[in-house]
Amino acid sequence: MDSKHPAGRLPEPPNPIADDGDEAHFCGTCAFSSACIAAGYNKPELAQLQCLVEHVGPFRAGEHIFRTGDPFRAIFAVRSGTVKTRMVDKEGREQVLGFYLPGEVIGLNAIYPEHFPCDAVALDTSFFCRFSFPAMSALASRIPAVQKHLFRLLSKELGSASLLAGDHSADERMAAFLMDLAGRYAARGFSATRFHLSMSRGDIANYLRLAAETVSRVLSRFRSQNLIRIEGRELELLNPDALRQLGQALLPD
Amino acid sequence: MDSKHPAGRLPEPPNPIADDGDEAHFCGTCAFSSACIAAGYNKPELAQLQCLVEHVGPFRAGEHIFRTGDPFRAIFAVRSGTVKTRMVDKEGREQVLGFYLPGEVIGLNAIYPEHFPCDAVALDTSFFCRFSFPAMSALASRIPAVQKHLFRLLSKELGSASLLAGDHSADERMAAFLMDLAGRYAARGFSATRFHLSMSRGDIANYLRLAAETVSRVLSRFRSQNLIRIEGRELELLNPDALRQLGQALLPD
DNA sequence: CCGGCGGGTTGATCCGGATCAAGGCGGACG
DNA sequence: CGTCCGCCTTGATCCGGATCAACCCGCCGG
Secondary structure, rough: OOOOOOOOOOOOOOOOOOOOOOHHHHHHHHOOHHHHHHHOOOOOOHHHHHHHHHEEEEOOOOOEEEEOOOOOOOEEEEEOOOOEEEEOOOOOOOOEEEOOOOOEOHHHHHHHOOOOOEEEOOOOOOEEEEEHHHHHHHHHHHOHHHHHHHHHHHHHHHHHHHHHHHOOHHHHHHHHHHHHHHHHHHOOOOOOOOEOOOOOOOHHHHHHOOOHHHHHHHHHHHHOOOOEEOOOOOEEOOOOOHHHHHHHOOOOO | OOOOOOOOOOOOOOOOOOOOOOHHHHHOOOHHHHHHHOOOOOOOOHHHHHHHHHEEEOOOEEEEEEEEOOOEEEEEEEEOEEEEEEEEEOOOOOEEEEEOOOOOEEEEHHHHOOEOOOOOEOOOOOOEEEEEEHHHHHHHHHHHHHHHHHHHHHHHHHHHHHOOOOOOOHHHHHHHHHHHHHHHHOOOOOOOOOOOOOHHHHHHHHHHHHOOHHHHHHHHHHHHHOOOEEEEEEEEEHHHHHHHHHHHOOOOO
């Protein structure tokens, strides 16, 4: 009963183009905002960006944005909500590849194989900007700022992939994970010390290559050391410096 | 005493443009060959590709192609030899990020930070094609095939980064590692069943998040099971199917 | 010639985290 | 209402691979 569909209504309205003057609000947290701004809000190029963007959603928790094997046609920027990407091997074992917050982009790893190599599953009710990739490429050829932006997005993701590379203790990985999330929330203007974990302990464990029990134990220990306050999935970082210290081997710089 | 510098001479000749008709031979195994061909050998665009390529080398085993923190100006395609990329944390611990064979490209993860986030170290005497990245970007804007190629390279590397993601046994990781190398050699026209491991057991161990002793033991076991023949760093795969089977959880498809 | 050294192999021991097990909590639904 | 089920927590036990240790080999430099 709200004019701005708050979530939890309208099972998948087509709603291709954004409907409102909320545009600037949405785009402020978007990974493409700088490209859009570089393209110039008042230039005709913006109209072209508008053409290739499609606002999609809502997806409810558990719904797929795309599935392994789907033909690659577009990349998606998270407008709101949270997503995990994962691969499922033929024995049915899941491997979580990453979590994506508002403003971040999923689907880039599908460019080369031309089919999505993983599933993307909403963890929250989520909305997305869908960017047709052929159109995006064509635009990138004409607007260097857009091309540069795409290169940077790809390269950035390469960097973050090597975050989980090393072999490190459960404590180090957990601390690095929390500080990474904190930094990414902060980069989008959210609180860096209080946030909601949209993913289950099991998903965190899988992502960090730990058992769910270990994640639970480490969080309990962090709590007992007054590093964090945690109730269910509500998290507060009480001593970010100590956590950064703990996770430093895994963290940038 | 050979007209085509065989390696091991001329400490770093400037030699900016390829000097010979061997061009096609070199480029046949290069990651950019398809882009070069797409650009058209006879068109004026090729001249532009020539302008932005610089052949560099030789680098001897242990020498750096680039170092962490160096400003990012170019990406490098391996012409011959092998490279490892690695990060060294402030406690001096090394983390090997990957190995690069002839035809593969290093430096893509530096686009976003604009400085190299890792070292690249030659494992063999190696030669490279150095592509000025600003020039490459400019060319990509004008030639869609080049742009597409860069996108695909970036995306491909994203995919391979998630190879080492999962938590798997030492045997699985080792088998997957060997089959991955085999596939990459095969893709460049080398033998898929007999090749030289340019990296030490320690480097393999570090890359796979194992101890060097474990790598040694697993290889010994594989040998005793007649899966491989190995003498020092010379490797022959005697039963690729069994190895693929072993590593399937980690391998594409 | 020797000694040092990096790399590799193999054996013995240890430990961090996986696994097994039991129980708590809260939400969905008959 | 009670039951079920997914998620989380905590305790007990186990095991794969790390670590420690000893040794070999080839290479380099003196």
